Amino acid sequence: MREAYLDNSATTRCFPEVVELMNKIYLEEYGNPSSMHHKGVEAEKHITEAKKRLAQILKVNERNLIFTSCGTESDNIAIIGGALANMRRGRHLVTSMIEHPAVTESMRYLESQGFEVTYLPVDEYGIVSPDLVEEAVRDDTILVSIMHTNNEIGAVEPIREIAKRINAKNPSALFHVDAVQGFGKAQIYPKKWGVDLLSVSGHKIHAPKGTGFLYIADKIKVKNLIFGGGQQGGMRSGTENVAGIAAMGLAAQMLYQDFDKSMDRLYALRESFLDSLEDIPDLRVNGPKGKKCAPHIISLTVPGVRAEVLLHALEEKGVYVSAGSACASNKPHTSATLEAIRLPRAYLDNTIRISLSEMTTEEDMQQASEALHEVIPFLRKYTRH
Amino acid sequence: MKYQSFLIKYAEIGIKGKNRHIFEEALVRQIKHALKPCEGSFAVHRTYGRVFVECLSEYDYSEVTEALSRVFGISGICPIVETPVIPIEELRTAAANFMKEEYPSETSTFKVHARRLNKEYPLDSMKVNEELGEAVLEACPNLTVDVHKPEIMLHVEIREKIYIYSTIIPGPGGLPVGVGGKAMLLLSGGIDSPVAGYMIAKRGVKLDAVYFNAPPYTSERALQKVVDLASQVAAYTGPIWLHNINFTEIQLYIYEKCPHDELTIIMRRFMMRIAERLAKESECLGLITGESIGQVASQTLTALGVTNEVCTLPVFRPLIGFDKEEIVKVSKKIGTFETSILPYEDCCTIFVAKHPVTKPRLDVIKRHEKNLDEKIDEMVERAIATDEIMIVGSDGARIVKTRDGVLEV
Numbered sequence: 005m006r007e008a009y010l011d012n013s014a015t016t017r018c019f020p021e022v023v024e025l026m027n028k029i030y031l032e033e034y035g036n037p038s039s040m041h042h043k044g045v046e047a048e049k050h051i052t053e054a055k056k057r058l059a060q061i062l063k064v065n066e067r068n069l070i071f072t073s074c075g076t077e078s079d080n081i082a083i084i085g086g087a088l089a090n091m092r093r094g095r096h097l098v099t100s101m102i103e104h105p106a107v108t109e110s111m112r113y114l115e116s117q118g119f120e121v122t123y124l125p126v127d128e129y130g131i132v133s134p135d136l137v138e139e140a141v142r143d144d145t146i147l148v149s150i151m152h153t154n155n156e157i158g159a160v161e162p163i164r165e166i167a168k169r170i171n172a173k174n175p176s177a178l179f180h181v182d183a184v185q186g187f188g189k190a191q192i193y194p195k196k197w198g199v200d201l202l203s204v205s206g207h208k209i210h211a212p213k214g215t216g217f218l219y220i221a222d223k224i225k226v227k228n229l230i231f232g233g234g235q236q237g238g239m240r241s242g243t244e245n246v247a248g249i250a251a252m253g254l255a256a257q258m259l260y261q262d263f264d265k266s267m268d269r270l271y272a273l274r275e276s277f278l279d280s281l282e283d284i285p286d287l288r289v290n291g292p293k294g295k296k297c298a299p300h301i302i303s304l305t306v307p308g309v310r311a312e313v314l315l316h317a318l319e320e321k322g323v324y325v326s327a328g329s330a331c332a333s334n335k336p337h338t339s340a341t342l343e344a345i346r347l348p349r350a351y352l353d354n355t356i357r358i359s360l361s362e363m364t365t366e367e368d369m370q371q372a373s374e375a376l377h378e379v380i381p382f383l384r385k386y387t388r389h
Numbered sequence: 390m391k392y393q394s395f396l397i398k399y400a401e402i403g404i405k406g407k408n409r410h411i412f413e414e415a416l417v418r419q420i421k422h423a424l425k426p427c428e429g430s431f432a433v434h435r436t437y438g439r440v441f442v443e444c445l446s447e448y449d450y451s452e453v454t455e456a457l458s459r460v461f462g463i464s465g466i467c468p469i470v471e472t473p474v475i476p477i478e479e480l481r482t483a484a485a486n487f488m489k490e491e492y493p494s495e496t497s498t499f500k501v502h503a504r505r506l507n508k509e510y511p512l513d514s515m516k517v518n519e520e521l522g523e524a525v526l527e528a529c530p531n532l533t534v535d536v537h538k539p540e541i542m543l544h545v546e547i548r549e550k551i552y553i554y555s556t557i558i559p560g561p562g563g564l565p566v567g568v569g570g571k572a573m574l575l576l577s578g579g580i581d582s583p584v585a586g587y588m589i590a591k592r593g594v595k596l597d598a599v600y601f602n603a604p605p606y607t608s609e610r611a612l613q614k615v616v617d618l619a620s621q622v623a624a625y626t627g628p629i630w631l632h633n634i635n636f637t638e639i640q641l642y643i644y645e646k647c648p649h650d651e652l653t654i655i656m657r658r659f660m661m662r663i664a665e666r667l668a669k670e671s672e673c674l675g676l677i678t679g680e681s682i683g684q685v686a687s688q689t690l691t692a693l694g695v696t697n698e699v700c701t702l703p704v705f706r707p708l709i710g711f712d713k714e715e716i717v718k719v720s721k722k723i724g725t726f727e728t729s730i731l732p733y734e735d736c737c738t739i740f741v742a743k744h745p746v747t748k749p750r751l752d753v754i755k756r757h758e759k760n761l762d763e764k765i766d767e768m769v770e771r772a773i774a775t776d777e778i779m780i781v782g783s784d785g786a787r788i789v790k791t792r793d794g795v796l797e798v
Contacts, residue, residue: 312734316605386644386740 005322008368008375012208013155013185013301013359014326019210019258022251026212029247037244038235047246054253061260062202064195064219070239071217071249075184075205076106078218079149081229081240082180082201083110086147087119089225093176094144098122100132100161101344102154106203107182108340111149129292130159130345138169147178152186156341156357157291158301160190167198178224184208184216188259188362189267189298200224206252209259210362215248259362270299270360273369277302277358280373284380290345290355300360303342305351309383314356317383321375326357390470390490392450395457396552397440398465401564415565415593416440416462422627423456426784437506437548454558459625461591463560467544470553477512477520480551484521485528487553488543498535499525499555503545510547521545564593566626571595572705573668574677575660576619576631578611578735581679581708583618583725584716588707589677590626597671598629598781599664601636603739611733616779616786621725624783631786632667635775636660639768640740646760649742653687654749655758658699659765663772665700675703681711686745695749 009017029050035043037051051071059066072078087097099111101123111121122140126132132150141148148170153160163181170179180201183192188209194202201224206215220226220239232241259266281287281304290303306314311327318325338352347355358372399416413435420433420442429448434441442457450468457466472483488499503517512520522534525543532541546552574586576598586596600615612633619629636656643655664676680688687696697704708716720726758765778790 312608313606313739316608318605320605386641 006367006371008323008371010358010360010364010368010372011324011326012361012364013357015207015213016210016361017363018212018251019255021258022211022255025254026247026251029250034246037246038233047244050246050250050253051244054249057253057257058217061256062195062219063193065222068195068219068221069217070220070236071215071244071252072240073214073245074216075104075182075203075208076216078203078205078216079104079106079180079182080110081218081226082203082220083107083147083149084114085226085229086178086180086201086224087114088227090146090178091119094142094146095119096122096142096145098124098137098140098145098148100124100126100150102126102130102132102156102159102341103149103151104155104182104184106184107149107151126159126344128345129296130154130157130290130341131292131296132161132166134162134165134169137166138173141170141173141177143174145174145177147180149180149182152181152183152192153189153298153301154291154341155185155301156339157303157345158185158298159291160186160296160298163192163199164197171198185298185301188256189270189300191263194219195221201226206248206255209252209255211251211255212248215245215252217249217252266362267299270362270364271295273360273364273366274299274302276366277369277373280370281376284377288351290342290347300364302358302360303355304358305347305355306380307351307354308387309380310353311356313383314379317379318356318372318375321371321379323372323375325372326359327355390468390487392444392468392554393471394444394469395442395453396467396469396554397442397457397463398467398557398560399440399462400464400562401462412462412565412568413440415568416460419460419462419565419567419627420457423460424453427452427456429453458558458560460565461561461563461593461625462565464562465557465560467554467557472551472553474507474510474547474549474551477517480517480545481520481524483551484543484545484553485524488525488529488532488541488555491555492529492532492541494531496531497533497540498538499532499541499543500534500536500539501525501543501545503547505547507547507549517545517547561591561625563591566590566593567595569593569595570674571597571672572675572677573664573671573673574598574629575664575679576600576615577679578614578618578729578731578733579679580713580720580726580729581681581684581716582677583622583679583729584719584723585677585679585705585707586622586629587625587719587723587725589705590622596622596626596629596677597632597668597673599632599634599667601634601660601663602735603637603640604635606637606640606739607734610731611735614728614731614733615735616781617728618725619781620783620786621723621728623781625723628780628782630671630789631779631781633775633777633779634663634667634772635792636772639765639772642761642764642768644740647757649740650744650746651749651754651757652740652742653745654692654695654754657687657696658754658758659769661696661704662699663769665702666773667776668702673702675705676700677705677707679708679716680706681708681713681716684713686747689747691748691750692746695751695754698751 033046035047037048055066055069115121124136167179178200181199182203184205187204200221202219204217207213228239230241235241286307288305291297315327342352417433424431430445432443501518501521503514505514543555572594574596576582590596619631623629647655775792777792779786779788
């Protein structure tokens with residue numbers, strides 16, 4: 005059966021060129037970048053090259069990037085490390101109600117350590133209001149963390165505007181942006197915008213799992229959380245994942261080539277897919293409309309059909325998606341994002357996420373559309389009483 | 390201390406009269422099976438109404454005792470020190486050394502319990518008790534004698550060799566698996582059915598199991614959960630043949646044609662029918678379920694009666710009089726609880742009505758089942774044809790029959 009992998013916000017397939025590069029590094033240029041000999045120099049070059057590529061994309065200086073093991077680690081260093089290094093100026097943080105657990109749970113940890121956190125609501129499309137951010141920032145606010153693109157509904161936050169407002173109200177408050185879903189799908193310029201910390205993950209952009217990086221602006225104080233041999237200027241000890249880092253650099257470079265064209269393509273795929281679903285009654289697309297939404301995330305509520313069942317039914321047709329909120333009979337677990345956009349309670353368990361990538365084709369979307377047309381009427385016939 | 394062997398005590402097998410050798414042979418077989426994954430080499434033999442596990446090489450004490458404590462039929466495991474038949478002076482030293490090493494410092498009371506089965510030994514057991522008691526008292530100032538309620542019982546058995554032990558690790562009891570024939574367990578992902586399987590297996594019954602799944606309503610992970618549960622039970626019972634039946638079509642058909650409040654009971658009747666078919670094909674002598682009276686609507690006495698009516702094989706319900714807490718306690722003991730509570734939906738819960746019937750009437754149910762006449766027989770056949778079989782052992786599962794055909798047996 006033909007497979008249509010549409011769970012790219014969970015993870016992506018590596019670009020073949022990326023795997024080829026990693027293969028070469030693993031088998032031939034496998035040195036430790038800290039070694040003095042040729043093998044070490046060779047490995048270090050891969051890191052330098054990756055840094056250069058990523059820095060160019062973000063229009064920042066190479067020295068402002070550190071490599072981590074994933075988006076979650078980047079978020080943790082930024083928020084916990086940022087708070088610890090600046091706690092003498094205050095103990096207040098601001099974030100939104102739709103952040104990824106890597107952010108929310110870091111905030112919860114800080115709360116347990118005596119910090120105070122303000123969680124901002126969002127509108128029905130999942131957008132954080134810059135006004136509310138400005139209102140929430142106080143003299144003792146040390147860090148604000150707002151995501152670039154929401155992972156469940158694709159809402160793209162007004163990061164530039166928020167940065168301005170924070171700066172106007174309290175210039176010493178740090179601004180962290182979780183760009184795990186945004187990087188590779190949007191032009192992001194932290195330095196130009198006034199973002200101090202920016203988290204990115206490798207496996208969402210066709211590089212392997214276990215890779216990520218964090219942008220740290222100049223003159224920003226962040227406390228390191230990992231102790232050891234002092235690699236990466238002491239910010240993140242541990243031998244660098246050379247192949248993973250090189251892979252991330254190459255994958256990013258590939259994604260940002262012909263960037264506008266590929267974004268147009270994704271938006272077109274998204275729109276024609278949504279058009280094709282119009283004849284299915286009572287569907288609901290969550291998140292903002294048009295370009296205010298990320299091109300690659302489609303949050304679809306199908307009233308009367310449990311998301312998990314729909315997911316498995318689509319799976320039987322070769323279509324892989326994810327459930328907007330993992331929910332099981334004896335363990336209700338609802339999505340904070342869907343609740344925050346005030347999706348009616350009854351629909352929380354009826355929402356799937358379809359997510360695209362550079363590799364997604366028109367055939368994939370067609371297959372998904374056909375599968376939905378087949379499966380939804382069938383599943384709606386049999387509902388729980 | 391390094392024990393050369395383990396003396397295996399079995400309570401119930403001892404009273405099985407002329408069949409005794411069958412039970413003992415089965416026990417030896419099960420012990421050998423349980424020791425297979427353990428590091429080291431062992432010989433298992435029976436002599437004079439005793440089973441011994443002899444350690445022929447270095448071994449890991451806790452690994453071996455844990456493996457043995459999962460073998461049904463064993464009531465106690467005694468790690469022993471052996472000596473040849475030696476004169477009493479030497480035996481005094483051996484006993485004293487044993488106690489010194491086992492109980493080097495704690496203050497405690499003890500008693501010597503000697504048995505002289507080898508009547509050629511010059512001293513009788515009373516005399517041996519006295520001699521050894523004295524020797525231990527001299528060697529261990531921290532120990533005193535208490536003949537009524539001793540904390541430590543020093544056992545000395547004089548046979549073709551002399552065996553010394555003072556520890557008895559409790560075994561699970563019951564009868565060795567296999568002596569009681571085989572039965573088919575209806576295994577779901579819940580807490581009850583693995584416990585039910587364990588309890589019947591404990592009485593010497595070998596298990597086969599059947600699981601009903603309902604894709605897309607149940608997921609691949611729900612199946613994996615059931616395989617994991619079977620694997621945990623298999624640590625006690627030996628490998629389980631697990632049948633995986635696709636039940637979706639039947640379930641949806643019942644949903645379409647029958648009243649919703651009777652859905653569960655009618656569904657269970659079809660599960661029992663299919664389970665019985667599989668049971669008979671694989672020479673199982675009964676069905677096992679995890680039902681307990683009144684736990685849910687389909688387990689009231691009337692509902693159990695209605696479900697039972699479709700079977701000709703006996704249905705064993707070892708948990709019938711258990712409260713949920715008691716079942717949970719066993720499931721924690723045998724290690725299935727943590728897996729059982731993983732939140733994957735199984736096929737009994739997907740269409741469950743808000744108010745299912747608690748007092749179904751057989752005649753009404755039968756009448757409503759008539760609504761299924763048109764297609765149900767072919768659907769049952771198709772469901773049975775979906776049977777995927779895997780052999781699930783404590784170390785993993787391997788598929789022997791896929792939905793499409795036989796791989797290998």
